[in-house]
Structure formats: structure tokens, C-alpha cells
Amino acid sequence: MSHVTVVGGGLAGSEAALQLARWGIPCRLVEMRPEVPTPAHTTGRLAEIVCSNSLKSTAPATPSGLLKEELDLLGCRLLDCARATAVPAGAALAVDKDEFSEAVEAAVAAEPLITREAGEITSLPEQPDHLWLLATGPLTSAELVADLGRTTGAPALHFFDAIAPTVTSESLDLDVLFRAARYDKGEADYLNAALDREAYAAFHAALLEAEKAPVHDFDRADLFDGCQPLEEIAAGGEKSMAFGPLRPVGLADPRTGRRPHAVVQLRQENREGTLYGLVGFQTRLKFGEQQRVFRLLPGLARAEFVRFGQMHRNFYLDTPRCLARDFSLAARGDVFVAGQMTGVEGYVESVASGLLTAWHVAARLAGRILAPLPATSMLGALLGGFLFDTTAGRFSPMNANFGLVPDLPGRVRGKRERKLAKAARARTALAAWFRETATPPAG
Ligand SMILES: Cc1cc2nc3c(=O)[nH]c(=O)nc-3n(C[C@H](O)[C@H](O)[C@H](O)COP(=O)(O)OP(=O)(O)OC[C@H]3O[C@@H](n4cnc5c(N)ncnc54)[C@H](O)[C@@H]3O)c2cc1C
Numbered sequence: 001m002s003h004v005t006v007v008g009g010g011l012a013g014s015e016a017a018l019q020l021a022r023w024g025i026p027c028r029l030v031e032m033r034p035e036v037p038t039p040a041h042t043t044g045r046l047a048e049i050v051c052s053n054s055l056k057s058t059a060p061a062t063p064s065g066l067l068k069e070e071l072d073l074l075g076c077r078l079l080d081c082a083r084a085t086a087v088p089a090g091a092a093l094a095v096d097k098d099e100f101s102e103a104v105e106a107a108v109a110a111e112p113l114i115t116r117e118a119g120e121i122t123s124l125p126e127q128p129d130h131l132w133l134l135a136t137g138p139l140t141s142a143e144l145v146a147d148l149g150r151t152t153g154a155p156a157l158h159f160f161d162a163i164a165p166t167v168t169s170e171s172l173d174l175d176v177l178f179r180a181a182r183y184d185k186g187e188a189d190y191l192n193a194a195l196d197r198e199a200y201a202a203f204h205a206a207l208l209e210a211e212k213a214p215v216h217d218f219d220r221a222d223l224f225d226g227c228q229p230l231e232e233i234a235a236g237g238e239k240s241m242a243f244g245p246l247r248p249v250g251l252a253d254p255r256t257g258r259r260p261h262a263v264v265q266l267r268q269e270n271r272e273g274t275l276y277g278l279v280g281f282q283t284r285l286k287f288g289e290q291q292r293v294f295r296l297l298p299g300l301a302r303a304e305f306v307r308f309g310q311m312h313r314n315f316y317l318d319t320p321r322c323l324a325r326d327f328s329l330a331a332r333g334d335v336f337v338a339g340q341m342t343g344v345e346g347y348v349e350s351v352a353s354g355l356l357t358a359w360h361v362a363a364r365l366a367g368r369i370l371a372p373l374p375a376t377s378m379l380g381a382l383l384g385g386f387l388f389d390t391t392a393g394r395f396s397p398m399n400a401n402f403g404l405v406p407d408l409p410g411r412v413r414g415k416r417e418r419k420l421a422k423a424a425r426a427r428t429a430l431a432a433w434f435r436e437t438a439t440p441p442a443g
Contacts, residue, residue, distance in 0.1 A: 009046040012339025012354030013135035018077040019358035021111040032120035038139040045101035063400040135339040156322040161314040164281035166307040176299035183250035194260035210289040245280025283309035306401035326360040345397040374429035
């Protein structure tokens, strides 16, 4: 009998199965498509890319460029498939989606240690000498979700992303924003942007005119339950935002001593204080429009957006509260989780998660514990740092970005130079980690 069953042959599951094979571990790879479809996939193939064919930039000063370099260092298999099926896309790595899936199929078929199986897994029974590696993604089938809910408790499951944008603190104008908590309760953890009547009216008008992203049918259900997009609130009348997320009560601008007409609050999102989220700014505006309109706010003229607001169906776990650091369920040590379900966002991030969880599984089977990834690497900052950080309160998925990576010890002038310096530091740290961990975790 196989030691491991990988559930879900998407981006994370396919990478995980190939990594297990690399460490000499046999596994079953079970994919429910095409018998059981999802609302977004259209084929029965492995690693189907459901939307854009872009795996983002390869440039060294970009977070996705660094993530790819780090994954190459660790021997990521799906990136090889992506490069083999790349189409021209400037500095980005974009693929022919069909050819990419076929390349992954071929890579899996070439591994005698991987057994492909078709069918939906609806529960995860405990079996002797057996581990589950769950990578069923944002569209995990309903019965399996119900089973997971019984194991973790329903509060550990999230079904929708209603995410407000996140910006880097270094891109904010701290001479314009003021630090205060509403009614001075607790620590002054919030940065506040005060809007006078004119600035508020201009912001309101820009919001109403901004272009919205199209809505998928399967994203409509339950969408607005308890969490309205900012532009919908704005559409309710000019005053509605000032009585809602932009209400100024309990907040006096220290420069005037008076309560502003409206206030936008930004809340610290990670332990290092390098990221801030715009409170109550869940939105369906197109990404470019979010940047244009939200930069109209005082103190945000040069805001760098590391994550835009989104509202779509997305099943994922409350990772900081229900997963152990090796990505096994706290309630079930034999069930490991990978991919978007862990709270990473994006194709390459999901592949990265599949790779790392497979390494944890391999380490477990060898009776070892994988050393933590360096916090200064992009992989470590996202998969080791952010996913287990509870600073933001409600846990929301995240993609790779430089805001996650701790600041450099010394001062480096220039934004690009700082990113390059962070990338160089990350490469060195990850290479050292890899040298020490490189003996196969199962070896
Ligand atoms: C509509 C939509 C658009 C997106 N657009 C983008 C984009 O443009 N760019 C980007 O970077 N990211 C995008 N994403 C996010 C993207 O899906 C993820 O980043 C990535 O595919 C997640 O990888 P994964 O392996 O976790 O899940 P998936 O790639 O979705 O793989 C999960 C697999 O598990 C299977 N499965 C589910 N339940 C079961 C079960 N019970 N038994 C057996 N198999 C099961 C599914 O059929 C699927 O093949 C989008 C997501 C969605 C839903």
C-alpha cells in the first residue's frame, strides 16, 4: 500500500506528488475531474490553469521573480514544465495552458512511484501507516469540505475572500497620516487618513465612476452576506461611507484637535509592521482602478499595493489556528495540507506550497522535522511567517510580496535597490538552508 495519498491534482497536488517521487516515496494522486467538475475547470487534466495564463514576472527585483529563483534552487518540477511550454510574454512567464497541463501529465506519468486515480475523495479516514496530503484548492468539493469541518470545527473554514487592499508602510506618507485608535481604546495601532468634506466628495465620486471587475456566476451566491463592497456602500448615498467604514467618531485629528468629516483607517497586518490594510475596503473594483482611486486618499498618493481588494469564492483554512508548522492539521497529524487552501494566493505560490508540504511529509516519514525556512527568503516569509501570523485578526490569503520580507538591517537608497538587496539576502539564506537540508528529507 502507498504511504501517501495526494488528494487533488491541481498545481499544488501535482508538484507535491512529483516531489514525493523525487524522495523515493510512492503515492496515489487522486483527482476528481472530469467525473466531478468544478465551476472553473474545463478539462480532466492535471494542473489545469483556470484563468490568466501568466505566472507573473521573472525579473529579479520582483517578488514573483524571487519566488521563482527560490523554487528553482529547491528543484521545483512545475516551473520546468512552465518554461518548457512558455509563450512570449516579455518579462513574465506565461504558458500555453493546454501544453502546460500536458507537460505535467507527462512528468507524472514518467514517475513509476506515482499512481494516478480518478474520483472524488469525500472523507479522510485514518489508516495505519498512511498520510493524506490534501491539495483540493479553492473549489474543494462540498462533501470533503463538510468532512474537514467535522475535523477542524466550522470556524476554521473560510468560503469567501472578502479582502481589502494591503499596502506597504514604507510607501505611506506618515507626515499626512496620524496614529490613533478610535476613542483612544487600546494601543494606537491604526494609521488614519483624515478627509475633509471636499476630499470625501471627490473620493465618493471617483469610487462611483470606477470600473468594476466582472462577477462569475459561482461567485454571486452569498457574496454580500455581512460584507458589502465599498463601492456598493458608496452607491447607497453620499453619506453612507461616512456612517460606515469611514466613520470619524472617536477620532480627532491631532493637528486640528477636531473630528474630521471622514476617516480611512489602516490597520497593521503583520508582526514586522511593514504591511497595512485599508479597513472596510473590501471591493470588486478592477485592480488598476483600486490603485488609481485609493491613491486619491490623503497619505496614500504613492501607496504601493501588495495585494488588491477581492471578493470571490475561495475555500481555505484558518491556517494560523488549525495547522501545525509542518502543515499538518492540529487535530489530525496524519492530514497535511497544501496549495491555496493554506491561504496562499496565486499559481506559483500554490506550487511552492505543494513543494514544501511534500518535503514536510517526506521528513515525517523519515522521522525528522524539516528545519524552518529562513524568514528572509520569500518562501520563508510567506509560508513560514505570514501564514502563521495572527496580527491581522481575521486570516486572509496572501501572495508573494516584498512587504512580507523583514526590512534590511542597514539603509539602502532606492526602492529597486532595496528589493534587489532583499533578493540577494534571500538567495544566500535559502541556499544555506538548502545545503543543510539538502540531503533528501527522507534520506
Ligand atoms: C476562478 C479562479 C480564477 C483564478 N485566477 C487566477 C489567476 O489569474 N492567477 C493566479 O495566480 N491565480 C488564480 N486563481 C487562483 C488559483 O486557482 C490558484 O492559485 C491555484 O490554482 C490553486 O492551486 P491549488 O493546487 O491549491 O488548487 P487547484 O489548482 O484548484 O487544484 C485543486 C484540485 O483538486 C481537485 N479536487 C477538489 N476537490 C476534490 C476532491 N474532493 N477529491 C479529488 N479532487 C478534488 C480539483 O478538481 C482541482 O483539480 C484563480 C482561482 C479561481 C478559482
